[in-house]
Amino acid sequence: MEPRVKFKNFSRALRALLLPFLLISLWQWLSYLGLLRPTLLPSPLTITQTGWDLLKTGELEKHLVISLIRVFQGFLIGAGLGLILGLALGLSEKLRQATQLLTEFLRPIPTIAWVPILILWMGIDEGSKITVIAIGSFWPVFLNTIQGVRQTDPHYLEVARVLEKPRWVLLTRVVLPSALPSIFTGFRIGMGIAWASVVGAELIAASSGIGFMILYAREVSQPDVVLVGVAAIGLTGLAIDTLLQKLESALLKWNSHVP
Amino acid sequence: MSRDLILQGISKTYANGVTAVQGIDLTLRAGEFVCLVGESGCGKSTLLRMIGGLEPATQGSITSDGQAVTGPGLDRGMVFQDHRLFPWLTVEENIAFGCGESLSPTDKQRSVEEHLELIGLQSFRKAYPHQLSGGMKQRTSLARALAAKPQVLLMDEPFGALDALTRIHLQQELLKLWQKEKITVLLVTHDIDEAVFLADRIAVMTPRLGTFRQVLDVPLARPRNRNEEGFIGLRKTLYDQFF
Numbered sequence: 001m002e003p004r005v006k007f008k009n010f011s012r013a014l015r016a017l018l019l020p021f022l023l024i025s026l027w028q029w030l031s032y033l034g035l036l037r038p039t040l041l042p043s044p045l046t047i048t049q050t051g052w053d054l055l056k057t058g059e060l061e062k063h064l065v066i067s068l069i070r071v072f073q074g075f076l077i078g079a080g081l082g083l084i085l086g087l088a089l090g091l092s093e094k095l096r097q098a099t100q101l102l103t104e105f106l107r108p109i110p111t112i113a114w115v116p117i118l119i120l121w122m123g124i125d126e127g128s129k130i131t132v133i134a135i136g137s138f139w140p141v142f143l144n145t146i147q148g149v150r151q152t153d154p155h156y157l158e159v160a161r162v163l164e165k166p167r168w169v170l171l172t173r174v175v176l177p178s179a180l181p182s183i184f185t186g187f188r189i190g191m192g193i194a195w196a197s198v199v200g201a202e203l204i205a206a207s208s209g210i211g212f213m214i215l216y217a218r219e220v221s222q223p224d225v226v227l228v229g230v231a232a233i234g235l236t237g238l239a240i241d242t243l244l245q246k247l248e249s250a251l252l253k254w255n256s257h258v259p
Numbered sequence: 260m261s262r263d264l265i266l267q268g269i270s271k272t273y274a275n276g277v278t279a280v281q282g283i284d285l286t287l288r289a290g291e292f293v294c295l296v297g298e299s300g301c302g303k304s305t306l307l308r309m310i311g312g313l314e315p316a317t318q319g320s321i322t323s324d325g326q327a328v329t330g331p332g333l334d335r336g337m338v339f340q341d342h343r344l345f346p347w348l349t350v351e352e353n354i355a356f357g358c359g360e361s362l363s364p365t366d367k368q369r370s371v372e373e374h375l376e377l378i379g380l381q382s383f384r385k386a387y388p389h390q391l392s393g394g395m396k397q398r399t400s401l402a403r404a405l406a407a408k409p410q411v412l413l414m415d416e417p418f419g420a421l422d423a424l425t426r427i428h429l430q431q432e433l434l435k436l437w438q439k440e441k442i443t444v445l446l447v448t449h450d451i452d453e454a455v456f457l458a459d460r461i462a463v464m465t466p467r468l469g470t471f472r473q474v475l476d477v478p479l480a481r482p483r484n485r486n487e488e489g490f491i492g493l494r495k496t497l498y499d500q501f502f
């Protein structure tokens with residue numbers, strides 16, 4: 001890498017880290033002055049110490065891994081269905097018309113509102129938790145896929161028509177690639193929602209998972225553990241999104257230069 | 260069976276009531292190079308799109324290769340002004356998209372090779388369209404159309420967006436390809452010079468009426484010299500029709 005590019009990256013990272021650093025310093029300082037009650041808001045140092053202890057005992061990793069597995073299972077189902085149904089509806093005006101009322105009715109229902117009914121239907125096992133996550137990740141993938149497919153440039157479709165391409169070639173070589181950036185946006189938002197709804201899903205009488213860890217710590221009045229859990233959710237979410245972003249730019253190299 | 264492309268009494272009125280083309284008769288003999296010139300909005304693209312089968316004619320009939328044209332067909336290839344290369348495919352993948360679906364993978368590969376060589380872009384085979392110059396994009400677009408082995412190539416201002424020097428280069432290359440592949444070409448252009456340089460015959464369209472004012476023979480031997488008397492005279496005749 002060129003030194004100038006390196007420097008640019010460095011100063012960008014510095015700028016991004018500045019605000020969090022200032023806020024945490026302020027927080028630590030206020031705690032140090034005794035202005036924040038530790039039972040409500042422990043100091044950053046205490047939280048870091050607790051986090052480190054939880055890591056050393058393997059407790060934090062255990063809960064994280066369990067939550068991650070749930071998120072990936074739920075995402076796989078939700079995003080998979082969203083992709084397939086989105087493709088079908090994006091391609092067919094008639095299907096869109098037939099399902100329009102239903103989707104517009106279902107879409108505004110918050111994911112969390114499904115929890116009681118899912119417990120009723122599926123009990124309190126893994127099934128209902130995974131389903132909540134699946135519902136959460138379904139919508140962004142579904143809606144973005146429809147939009148991506150519908151936005152395929154008609155000029156490209158004309159090229160395929162002139163060359164008398166069969167439907168499946170049209171779909172795999174023209175429509176799908178052209179919709180892929182939009183689909184990927186759906187994946188990223190969907191994954192974000194899936195991860196965010198894990199706490200909601202683990203409200204369903206879980207005995208493990210990062211959401212359970214937070215809830216349990218609140219019940220036994222361990223605010224530092226609660227905040228470690230919250231921070232772990234934030235950091236893991238960031239890591240997943242960064243990974244997806246990397247995957248996207250690797251798969252869609254052509255897209256970075258398209259106006 | 261005649262391999263000519265025959266237009267008989269072609270008219271087109273769009274749904275909004277605009278009549279773009281009216282009563283056009285034209286026969287493109289197999290292997291002929293015809294240019295279509297006319298002012299903006301006179302119906303050139305409409306006519307070309309009807310021949311390509313992308314737009315139904317309101318009246319009249321089009322016969323290609325002895326068959327009535329009712330839609331797109333592999334006997335007629337198209338090259339557009341905006342190259343329309345797929346940005347997610349490389350140069351060779353874009354060209355391969357032009358190949359017939361019935362081709363075996365080896366035949367496809369051979370055809371891609373052959374057409375890459377034809378346009379001289381072998382070293383850019385793995386490049387994406389955004390990495391190409393305007394001229395290279397238009398060459399690739401031409402190769403994609405040729406890979407389908409059409410008998411008639413319909414080109415709508417293919418060089419309109421290029422700079423003057425690149426345009427002249429591509430005109431020369433197109434002539435070579437046309438002579439080598441022995442195809443029929445119908446090329447739409449605004450550029451009178453281009454028409455005189457390329458065509459066996461030039462069809463001049465009337466503004467707004469959607470009809471031909473004149474179909475002109477170009478009796479100049481190839482390779483043509485743009486500064487030679489016959490060329491200049493013909494160019495003048497054409498200019499006088501417009502100004």
Ligand SMILES: Nc1ncnc2c1ncn2[C@@H]1O[C@H](COP(=O)(O)OP(=O)(O)OP(=O)(O)O)[C@@H](O)[C@H]1O
Nearest residue numbers: 273274275277279298299300301302303304305306
């Ligand atoms: N899809 C359409 N619907 C309605 N009217 C159209 C449509 N396409 C073209 N027209 C009209 O038909 C006429 C001829 O258009 P056309 O695009 O064929 O002209 P052109 O000769 O190709 O012009 P240019 O040189 O600018 O490309 C114009 O008046 C145009 O407004």
Ligand SMILES: [Mg+2]
Nearest residue numbers: 303304305415
């Ligand atoms: Mg036009």
